[in-house]
Amino acid sequence: MSLFVNSNISSLTAQRNITNIGNSLSTSFERLSSGFRINSAADDAAGLQISDRMSSQIAGLDQAVRNANDGISVVQTADGALEEIVTIAQRMRTLVIQSRDGTNSKPDKNALQEEVDELNKEITRISNTSEFAGQNLLDGTYNENFLVGANSGQTINVDITRESGFTADALGLSKLVLDGSKSISEDSVEGIQNSLGTTFTLPNPPQLGTITGLQFSLNGGEYRYINEPFSNPYSIGHTPGQITFGADTSINMIMLGLSIRLVDNSFQASIDNVNNSFTTTNVESLSFRLAGEVNNLETAKANQILAASLTGLSPEQVGLQGYPIIPPEDEERASIYNLAVIDSAISTINGYRADLGALQNRFQSTLRNLSNISENVSAARSQIRDTDYALETANLTRNQIIQQASVSVLAQANNRPQAALSLLS
Incomplete structure (x- = not known):
């Protein structure tokens, strides 16, 4: 048979196998010490993504x-x-x-x-x-x-x-x-909230009369009494919650808007003198109600209808006054x-x-x-990610035996070139 000294193929083969077995042992040690079968993407790329x-x-x-x-x-x-x-x-x-x-x-x-x-x-x-x-x-x-x-x-x-x-x-x-x-009295009922851009048109021909106890609410805030301006030619004085309507629809329309603005100067509206109306321009909502209590439901309803007829609002837009239901x-x-x-x-x-x-x-x-x-997802993840100790300890034992055998073979392979010395003696 051929005998080589410079290239000991048997030794190289044994070294390669020892390296491979060493890598397998390192993997087994890592899995057994960490408890995880997958410790890096190299162990199982797809399994790593699924388990994560x-x-x-x-x-x-x-x-x-x-x-x-x-x-x-x-x-x-x-x-x-x-x-x-x-x-x-x-x-x-x-x-x-x-x-x-x-x-x-x-x-x-x-x-x-x-x-x-x-x-x-x-x-x-x-x-x-x-x-x-x-x-x-x-x-x-x-x-x-x-x-x-x-x-x-x-x-x-x-x-x-x-x-x-x-x-x-x-x-x-x-x-x-x-x-x-x-x-025992019923509570007053608030009028419906009129949203931004609502147009309020006063009756034409105008209705003459005085509303007492009228309140308004801006943007869902508290109700406040209307304060009629002194400039109203149809009324005398300045009574909170009272406004008088006269024979000129245009004046009535302006006085209603000014009465609100007099209490809250943030109120703004665009005026339409042709149609005797104004449209809210900067408020989210505007609602009205009649304050105070009256003696019975009939009077409360009558006040509501009167306020609606003078302002052009519907009865539902003017809140109902409270009234006693049991003396x-x-x-x-x-x-x-x-x-x-x-x-x-x-x-x-x-x-x-x-x-x-x-x-x-x-x-x-x-x-x-x-x-x-x-619980079920954890069990499924365990099947993918966790170490099977029974299997891994068996692999460890096998790899350790192979490693020991490989080291022994490597020692013998390293001694083979010495046979060339006997040919030289």
């Missing part, structure tokens, strides 16, 4: 679980506050029935009224102070989304919006009268009304509580689903 996407999903699901738990806490907090309001309303109902006990004296009824008034204050306090993480839950504005998934759009909406919230006034409970000290001396009707108001308030609150209970059950269902998805 799964990691993002799992992290999102875990945070979604925390979001859902926060949603449950919000719902429970709001429901607990509403439950207490219902408890207070139930106590009010008991007091109303107690007030109809024929043995009660006037001081007894006064004491019952005082308790009702204090309970109303507590309902309003609960509504104004029930918060979660600094956000008021019962002021009628709470409407938030909770992201309960790993991706955008996977939300649950918690909506507890209600005009004026859950105060005693908003629920109508502040109207309760047990001691007969005053009449102070009518205790029987008052007690029936009181119970109806309380029952209506309890029904309203229980409707919201039912919605909150349904939301809580939905959050609970979402939690179970999220936990299940997270």
Whole structure:
């Protein structure tokens, strides 16, 4: 056979195999020490991308679980506050029935009224102070989304919006009268809001007369009395909330606009003298109402119609005045009304509580689903990314044996060229 000294092919082959086995051993050591089958993109490029996407999903699901738990806490907090309001309303109902006990004296009824008034204050306090993480839950504005998934759009909406919230006034409970000290009255009704660019045209031929108690609101702000300008030729004096219309439609139109501007100089409108109208140019909304109370609904309606006929507004654009619906001396009707108001308030609150209970059950269902998805995705990621210790330890043992054998073979291969010395001796 041929014998070479400069090129020991057997040694080179053994060295190459030792290097390969060393690389395999390094991979096994890395996987066994880290617990991951994929430690770099070189280990499994596609598997790395898939497992990283799964990691993002799992992290999102875990945070979604925390979001859902926060949603449950919000719902429970709001429901607990509403439950207490219902408890207070139930106590009010008991007091109303107690007030109809024929043995009660006037001081007894006064004491019952005082308790009702204090309970109303507590309902309003609960509504104004029930918060979660600094956000008021019962002021009628709470409407938030909770992201309960790993991706955008996977939300649950918690909506507890209600005009004026859950105060005693908003629920109508502040109207309760047990001691007969005053009449029970309907609240005034605000006129509809006229949006930016609305045109107000006064009647032609003009209607003559005076409106008393007229108020306006700009951009949804507070209602303020109209102040009629001294320049109005059809009136004498300067009475807040009163404006007089005369025989000239153009003057009436200008006086109405000036009456608003006199109170709020931010109000602006473009005037059309041909059509005797003006169009709002810089306000989001403008609405009107009649302030004060009158003796009955018929008078309130008559005032509303009069204001509409003089200004050219529709009755719906002029808010209705408050009026008594039960006189102070009518205790029987008052007690029936009181119970109806309380029952209506309890029904309203229980409707919201039912919605909150349904939301809580939905959050609970979402939690179970999220936990299940997270568990299954984690298992799938483990199959791709994690080390199989049974397989890897077997590979380690095999590679160690091969490495030891390769080192032994390399030693023998390195000794083969020495045979050339025997030929030279």
